[in-house]
Amino acid sequence: GNSVTQMEGPVTLSEEAFLTINCTYTATGYPSLFWYVQYPGEGLQLLLKATKADDKGSNKGFEATYRKETTSFHLEKGSVQVSDSAVYFCALSDPGGGADGLTFGKGTHLIIQP
Amino acid sequence: DTGVSQDPRHKITKRGQNVTFRCDPISEHNRLYWYRQTLGQGPEFLTYFQNEAQLEKSRLLSDRFSAERPKGSFSTLEIQRTEQGDSAMYLCASSLTSGRPTDTQYFGPGTRLTVL
Numbered sequence: 761g762n763s764v765t766q767m768e769g770p771v772t773l774s775e776e777a778f779l780t781i782n783c784t785y786t787a788t789g790y791p792s793l794f795w796y797v798q799y800p801g802e803g804l805q806l807l808l809k810a811t812k813a814d815d816k817g818s819n820k821g822f823e824a825t826y827r828k829e830t831t832s833f834h835l836e837k838g839s840v841q842v843s844d845s846a847v848y849f850c851a852l853s854d855p856g857g858g859a860d861g862l863t864f865g866k867g868t869h870l871i872i873q874p
Numbered sequence: 875d876t877g878v879s880q881d882p883r884h885k886i887t888k889r890g891q892n893v894t895f896r897c898d899p900i901s902e903h904n905r906l907y908w909y910r911q912t913l914g915q916g917p918e919f920l921t922y923f924q925n926e927a928q929l930e931k932s933r934l935l936s937d938r939f940s941a942e943r944p945k946g947s948f949s950t951l952e953i954q955r956t957e958q959g960d961s962a963m964y965l966c967a968s969s970l971t972s973g974r975p976t977d978t979q980y981f982g983p984g985t986r987l988t989v990l
Binding site: 806862865 | 916917918919920929932965977979982984
Protein backbone atom coordinates (compact mmCIF):
# COMPACT_ATOMS: atom_id res chain seq x y z
CA GLY A 761 0.00 0.00 0.00
CA ASN A 762 0.87 3.66 -0.11
CA SER A 763 2.77 5.35 2.68
CA VAL A 764 4.51 8.63 3.50
CA THR A 765 7.38 8.99 5.95
CA GLN A 766 8.54 12.37 7.16
CA MET A 767 11.08 13.42 9.72
CA GLU A 768 10.07 13.45 13.34
CA GLY A 769 9.65 16.74 15.11
CA PRO A 770 9.62 19.10 16.69
CA VAL A 771 12.18 20.91 14.60
CA THR A 772 13.43 24.08 16.27
CA LEU A 773 15.33 26.70 14.27
CA SER A 774 16.35 30.29 14.68
CA GLU A 775 14.87 32.97 12.45
CA GLU A 776 16.61 33.24 9.04
CA ALA A 777 17.97 29.67 9.25
CA PHE A 778 17.76 27.26 6.32
CA LEU A 779 14.98 24.69 6.56
CA THR A 780 14.76 21.15 5.26
CA ILE A 781 11.96 18.74 6.18
CA ASN A 782 12.51 15.31 4.69
CA CYS A 783 9.70 13.33 3.09
CA THR A 784 9.87 9.95 1.35
CA TYR A 785 7.03 7.93 -0.08
CA THR A 786 5.90 4.52 -1.29
CA ALA A 787 3.23 4.31 -3.96
CA THR A 788 1.93 1.69 -6.36
CA GLY A 789 1.02 4.09 -9.17
CA TYR A 790 2.29 7.48 -10.32
CA PRO A 791 1.36 9.77 -7.47
CA SER A 792 1.06 13.50 -7.15
CA LEU A 793 2.84 14.91 -4.11
CA PHE A 794 1.72 17.69 -1.78
CA TRP A 795 2.84 19.68 1.22
CA TYR A 796 0.08 20.95 3.48
CA VAL A 797 0.57 23.32 6.43
CA GLN A 798 -1.50 23.66 9.58
CA TYR A 799 -1.03 26.92 11.50
CA PRO A 800 -2.05 26.98 15.18
CA GLY A 801 -5.83 26.94 15.50
CA GLU A 802 -6.41 26.72 11.75
CA GLY A 803 -7.27 24.04 9.18
CA LEU A 804 -4.99 22.37 6.68
CA GLN A 805 -3.86 24.58 3.81
CA LEU A 806 -2.17 23.50 0.63
CA LEU A 807 1.38 24.89 0.56
CA LEU A 808 2.65 23.45 -2.73
CA LYS A 809 2.36 20.45 -5.01
CA ALA A 810 4.13 18.59 -7.82
CA THR A 811 2.44 16.25 -10.24
CA LYS A 812 5.24 14.42 -12.04
CA ALA A 813 8.90 13.52 -11.70
CA ASP A 814 11.35 16.45 -11.61
CA ASP A 815 8.55 18.97 -11.11
CA LYS A 816 9.30 21.66 -8.54
CA GLY A 817 6.48 23.09 -6.47
CA SER A 818 6.98 26.47 -4.83
CA ASN A 819 5.03 28.94 -2.74
CA LYS A 820 5.78 31.59 -0.08
CA GLY A 821 9.52 30.93 -0.36
CA PHE A 822 9.09 27.18 0.17
CA GLU A 823 9.99 24.69 -2.53
CA ALA A 824 10.09 20.93 -3.04
CA THR A 825 11.22 18.81 -5.98
CA TYR A 826 9.57 15.52 -6.95
CA ARG A 827 12.45 13.00 -7.08
CA LYS A 828 11.24 9.70 -8.47
CA GLU A 829 14.64 8.02 -8.29
CA THR A 830 14.84 8.57 -4.53
CA THR A 831 11.03 8.60 -3.97
CA SER A 832 11.41 11.87 -2.09
CA PHE A 833 9.76 15.29 -1.87
CA HIS A 834 11.80 17.26 0.67
CA LEU A 835 10.53 20.69 1.71
CA GLU A 836 13.08 23.55 1.80
CA LYS A 837 13.14 27.25 2.59
CA GLY A 838 16.18 29.44 2.50
CA SER A 839 15.34 31.78 5.39
CA VAL A 840 12.56 30.94 7.83
CA GLN A 841 10.48 33.43 9.78
CA VAL A 842 8.69 33.17 13.12
CA SER A 843 5.42 33.16 11.18
CA ASP A 844 6.43 29.85 9.55
CA SER A 845 5.92 28.06 12.87
CA ALA A 846 3.31 25.39 12.13
CA VAL A 847 2.84 21.68 11.49
CA TYR A 848 3.82 20.56 7.98
CA PHE A 849 2.33 17.45 6.36
CA CYS A 850 3.67 15.65 3.31
CA ALA A 851 0.98 13.78 1.35
CA LEU A 852 0.42 11.85 -1.85
CA SER A 853 -2.49 11.15 -4.15
CA ASP A 854 -2.38 7.91 -6.11
CA PRO A 855 -5.71 7.27 -7.87
CA GLY A 856 -3.96 5.15 -10.47
CA GLY A 857 -2.96 2.88 -7.60
CA GLY A 858 -6.54 2.66 -6.39
CA ALA A 859 -6.36 5.30 -3.67
CA ASP A 860 -8.26 8.49 -4.40
CA GLY A 861 -7.90 9.83 -0.89
CA LEU A 862 -4.71 11.53 0.21
CA THR A 863 -2.15 9.53 2.20
CA PHE A 864 -0.46 11.75 4.78
CA GLY A 865 2.70 11.55 6.81
CA LYS A 866 2.51 12.07 10.57
CA GLY A 867 3.46 15.73 10.34
CA THR A 868 6.50 17.73 11.42
CA HIS A 869 6.07 20.46 14.01
CA LEU A 870 8.29 23.42 13.12
CA ILE A 871 9.17 26.00 15.77
CA ILE A 872 10.99 29.16 14.71
CA GLN A 873 12.57 31.20 17.50
CA PRO A 874 13.27 34.92 17.08
CA ASP B 875 -16.18 33.08 2.89
CA THR B 876 -16.51 30.46 0.15
CA GLY B 877 -14.27 27.81 1.71
CA VAL B 878 -15.24 24.42 3.10
CA SER B 879 -17.31 24.73 6.27
CA GLN B 880 -18.01 22.17 8.97
CA ASP B 881 -20.53 22.09 11.78
CA PRO B 882 -20.24 21.79 14.70
CA ARG B 883 -16.64 22.76 15.39
CA HIS B 884 -16.64 20.91 18.69
CA LYS B 885 -18.78 18.04 19.99
CA ILE B 886 -18.63 16.38 23.39
CA THR B 887 -20.72 13.28 23.85
CA LYS B 888 -21.04 10.31 26.16
CA ARG B 889 -20.04 6.84 25.13
CA GLY B 890 -22.87 5.04 23.37
CA GLN B 891 -24.52 8.15 21.97
CA ASN B 892 -24.94 8.88 18.26
CA VAL B 893 -23.41 11.98 16.68
CA THR B 894 -23.76 13.60 13.27
CA PHE B 895 -21.42 16.08 11.59
CA ARG B 896 -22.09 18.24 8.57
CA CYS B 897 -19.78 19.44 5.82
CA ASP B 898 -20.53 22.07 3.21
CA PRO B 899 -18.00 21.92 0.36
CA ILE B 900 -16.86 24.72 -1.90
CA SER B 901 -19.66 25.49 -4.32
CA GLU B 902 -19.54 23.40 -7.51
CA HIS B 903 -16.91 21.03 -6.17
CA ASN B 904 -18.03 17.58 -7.20
CA ARG B 905 -15.83 15.53 -4.86
CA LEU B 906 -16.11 15.49 -1.10
CA TYR B 907 -13.79 13.62 1.27
CA TRP B 908 -13.87 12.70 4.94
CA TYR B 909 -10.71 12.17 7.01
CA ARG B 910 -9.98 11.47 10.67
CA GLN B 911 -7.00 12.95 12.51
CA THR B 912 -5.88 11.84 15.95
CA LEU B 913 -3.40 13.69 18.12
CA GLY B 914 0.12 13.61 16.74
CA GLN B 915 -0.90 11.87 13.53
CA GLY B 916 -1.63 12.92 9.99
CA PRO B 917 -5.16 12.78 8.63
CA GLU B 918 -6.39 9.31 7.61
CA PHE B 919 -8.77 8.87 4.69
CA LEU B 920 -12.23 7.56 5.55
CA THR B 921 -14.41 7.89 2.45
CA TYR B 922 -15.24 10.08 -0.51
CA PHE B 923 -18.12 11.02 -2.78
CA GLN B 924 -18.26 12.05 -6.38
CA ASN B 925 -21.48 14.01 -6.61
CA GLU B 926 -23.94 11.89 -4.60
CA ALA B 927 -22.19 8.55 -5.14
CA GLN B 928 -19.96 7.14 -2.41
CA LEU B 929 -17.08 5.65 -4.39
CA GLU B 930 -14.53 4.49 -1.85
CA LYS B 931 -14.52 3.54 1.80
CA SER B 932 -11.46 2.90 3.96
CA ARG B 933 -11.23 -0.14 6.21
CA LEU B 934 -11.17 2.45 9.02
CA LEU B 935 -14.84 3.12 8.35
CA SER B 936 -16.49 0.56 10.62
CA ASP B 937 -20.16 -0.39 10.44
CA ARG B 938 -20.91 2.24 13.07
CA PHE B 939 -19.93 4.98 10.64
CA SER B 940 -22.15 6.11 7.79
CA ALA B 941 -21.80 9.01 5.39
CA GLU B 942 -24.25 10.52 2.96
CA ARG B 943 -24.30 13.21 0.33
CA PRO B 944 -27.93 13.10 -0.74
CA LYS B 945 -28.04 15.87 -3.33
CA GLY B 946 -24.40 16.04 -4.25
CA SER B 947 -23.88 19.17 -2.19
CA PHE B 948 -23.43 18.98 1.61
CA SER B 949 -22.51 15.75 3.37
CA THR B 950 -23.16 14.23 6.77
CA LEU B 951 -21.05 11.77 8.73
CA GLU B 952 -22.84 9.84 11.46
CA ILE B 953 -21.20 7.76 14.16
CA GLN B 954 -23.50 5.38 16.02
CA ARG B 955 -22.83 4.04 19.52
CA THR B 956 -19.73 6.20 19.96
CA GLU B 957 -16.65 4.75 21.68
CA GLN B 958 -13.79 6.57 23.38
CA GLY B 959 -11.55 5.53 20.50
CA ASP B 960 -13.69 7.66 18.17
CA SER B 961 -12.34 10.82 19.81
CA ALA B 962 -10.54 12.67 17.03
CA MET B 963 -10.72 15.60 14.64
CA TYR B 964 -12.97 14.83 11.68
CA LEU B 965 -11.92 16.72 8.56
CA CYS B 966 -13.84 17.34 5.38
CA ALA B 967 -12.26 18.32 2.08
CA SER B 968 -13.59 19.04 -1.39
CA SER B 969 -12.17 19.22 -4.89
CA LEU B 970 -13.23 19.89 -8.46
CA THR B 971 -12.03 16.78 -10.16
CA SER B 972 -10.73 16.59 -13.67
CA GLY B 973 -10.05 12.89 -13.30
CA ARG B 974 -6.33 13.48 -12.84
CA PRO B 975 -4.24 12.91 -9.72
CA THR B 976 -3.33 16.59 -9.69
CA ASP B 977 -6.64 17.71 -8.25
CA THR B 978 -6.19 19.79 -5.10
CA GLN B 979 -8.25 19.03 -2.03
CA TYR B 980 -9.35 22.01 0.07
CA PHE B 981 -9.91 21.31 3.74
CA GLY B 982 -12.42 22.62 6.24
CA PRO B 983 -11.57 23.56 9.85
CA GLY B 984 -12.67 20.20 11.22
CA THR B 985 -15.04 18.97 13.92
CA ARG B 986 -13.34 17.92 17.14
CA LEU B 987 -15.15 15.01 18.77
CA THR B 988 -14.58 14.08 22.41
CA VAL B 989 -16.24 10.91 23.69
CA LEU B 990 -16.41 10.72 27.49
